[in-house]
Amino acid sequence: MGKGLYFYEVDLAGTQGKSDKELLDLLKQNGTHSYKATIKVYGAKDGKADLTNLVATKDLDVNLNGLTTPAEVQKGVA
Secondary structure (H helix, E strand, O other): OOOOOEEEEEEEOOOOOOOHHHHHHHHHHHOOEEEEEEEEEEEEEOOEEEEEEEEEEEEEEEEEOOOOOHHHHHHHHO
């Protein structure tokens, strides 16, 4: 895929309306959690995503692990 020819969007079920810091805070709060995700790839027009040109979609499960402290890592490998 050529640089700047495509743009992608990832939608995580249960996180609608959240972005940036608000999304990161929600993911941290949820800890280890599985999400249904949809990846959408759009073609570009004038250097921006052309939302009328959906090239591909893919549904998948995303497993995110909660935060682990360095002490927990040391304990786990000891």
